[in-house]
Amino acid sequence: MADFKHLELKIIEPTFDSPLIDLVVELEHLRRKTLSGSTHPEIFFQLKNIFHTLESIGSARIEGNNTTISEFIETKIENRPIANENIQEIRNIELAMQYVDEYVKERGVTLDLIKDIHSKIVDKLSPPPKGEGDSTPGTYRDCKVYIKGAKHIPPETNFQVKEYMENLIDFVNNDDPPKYDLLKVALAHHRFMWIHPFSNGNGRTGRLFTYAMLLKQGFNVNIGRILNPTAVFCFDRNLYNTNLSLADSGNYKDVEKWCTYVLEGLKNEIDKIDNLSDYSYLKDKILVPAIKYSLEMKYINRQESKILNKAIELQSFQNSDIQEIFPKKLSPAISRMIRELKQKNMLQSEKNNSRKYYINFANNFLIRGIIKMLAKESFIPLKE
Numbered sequence: 001m002a003d004f005k006h007l008e009l010k011i012i013e014p015t016f017d018s019p020l021i022d023l024v025v026e027l028e029h030l031r032r033k034t035l036s037g038s039t040h041p042e043i044f045f046q047l048k049n050i051f052h053t054l055e056s057i058g059s060a061r062i063e064g065n066n067t068t069i070s071e072f073i074e075t076k077i078e079n080r081p082i083a084n085e086n087i088q089e090i091r092n093i094e095l096a097m098q099y100v101d102e103y104v105k106e107r108g109v110t111l112d113l114i115k116d117i118h119s120k121i122v123d124k125l126s127p128p129p130k131g132e133g134d135s136t137p138g139t140y141r142d143c144k145v146y147i148k149g150a151k152h153i154p155p156e157t158n159f160q161v162k163e164y165m166e167n168l169i170d171f172v173n174n175d176d177p178p179k180y181d182l183l184k185v186a187l188a189h190h191r192f193m194w195i196h197p198f199s200n201g202n203g204r205t206g207r208l209f210t211y212a213m214l215l216k217q218g219f220n221v222n223i224g225r226i227l228n229p230t231a232v233f234c235f236d237r238n239l240y241n242t243n244l245s246l247a248d249s250g251n252y253k254d255v256e257k258w259c260t261y262v263l264e265g266l267k268n269e270i271d272k273i274d275n276l277s278d279y280s281y282l283k284d285k286i287l288v289p290a291i292k293y294s295l296e297m298k299y300i301n302r303q304e305s306k307i308l309n310k311a312i313e314l315q316s317f318q319n320s321d322i323q324e325i326f327p328k329k330l331s332p333a334i335s336r337m338i339r340e341l342k343q344k345n346m347l348q349s350e351k352n353n354s355r356k357y358y359i360n361f362a363n364n365f366l367i368r369g370i371i372k373m374l375a376k377e378s379f380i381p382l383k384e
Contacts, residue, residue, distance in 0.1 A: 004153045004160075007250045009171050009191050011180050012259065020183070020256060023263040027182050030270050031218050038279040040315040042348065044226075046362045047276060050370065051226045054380060056093035058234040059207050063132060065089055069371060069380070076363050085131050088124050096120040096208055104215040111169050114197075114209055115139070121204045134200040140165065141199040149241060152248040154196035164195045172213060181217045186262035187255070188213060190247045207233060219270065226273050228379075232265030272379065279315070285377050287312045290361070290369030299365035304341060308366075311347065311359040318356050 014020040039047075053076075057069055067086045074080075075087055082088050096117050103113050115138040125133030142158040155161050168191050172184060192206045207230050214227055233240045239261075247258035275281045288309065295305040306325050311317055322334050329337075338357060341347040345364045350356040361370050374380050 293369040
């Protein structure tokens with residue numbers, strides 16, 4: 001049996017002709033890019049939550065959870081109680097992502113955050129071999145662990161784990177020049193997996209740790225950006241594991257390949273998802289086709305589809321806007337149609353003006369069409 005071998009954590013310096021240099025420059029441009037922000041904040045918030053859900057399903061899928069997108073979405077549409085641990089696992093990751101959003105904004109990336117993430121992702125789950133929980137939530141392991149399919153042996157003692165985790169968080173928060181920020185994200189993700197600090201749940205915790213680092217580096221939702229880093233890792237699990245294991249050698253070329261793999265995936269994902277901040281793209285490619293699909297599937301009737309299409313066209317509308325498409329109907333009839341769509345949770349009133357409305361596609365039958373169109377436009381790397 002192999003023994004644990006120390007590996008120094010340090011920033012690599014790519015040569016001028018390395019593809020990593022181009023990726024760092026391009027990602028730096030994306031980080032500083034001002035997004036159009038033409039999408040209504042409430043519509044954007046719904047999209048963000050959908051991507052949090054997809055991120056959560058993807059992260060659980062890597063660990064062998066076979067719950068499909070449609071199965072999980074149906075539990076939300078119908079507001080069913082959590083029926084099994086597979087659903088609980090995905091819900092835990094969703095809640096942990098929401099926690100990370102708030103925590104990083106206030107306190108940055110800390111060891112306490114990592115422990116809190118772990119506690120949340122294993123909550124109410126049975127420890128192995130029955131489930132994907134951990135008998136010591138939020139606590140570093142005090143036993144040896146082995147990584148399936150990897151030659152690397154993680155640090156063996158609780159003292160070593162603590163020491164390496166403290167070193168990792170110092171590395172993440174060290175005041176290095178900004179040009180190293182994205183390299184540090186890739187290196188820190190590998191280091192976390194290399195340490196494997198918990199008895200179980202390291203993969204899910206590590207991916208949320210990566211999400212937290214990206215928020216810290218300025219790829220945040222406050223500027224109208226959606227992040228879906230797990231898409232990089234769950235699109236091809238074997239490729240992810242191969243590249244991750246490669247970096248275990250500590251060899252410069254192997255570490256460079258790992259960093260290139262991560263940054264290339266992030267760039268492609270951010271490029272793609274940034275399109276959703278452009279409302280004309282979102283409207284034409286996702287929202288309008290989703291309403292058409294919902295009508296075809298008889299989730300809504302033709303009258304409802306006309307109102308929802310007007311809501312999409314204007315983003316925020318009032319009673320008089322609907323009278324334009326139903327000129328023969330009186331105002332009370334229009335109000336009744338709007339009220340019925342609100343009762344179905346397909347329209348919501350503006351917070352500051354209860355007489356203005358916007359489309360709501362979260363947690364109702366419309367989300368089926370949204371998910372279908374996101375998949376059609378290659379925003380979803382998961383196969384059903």
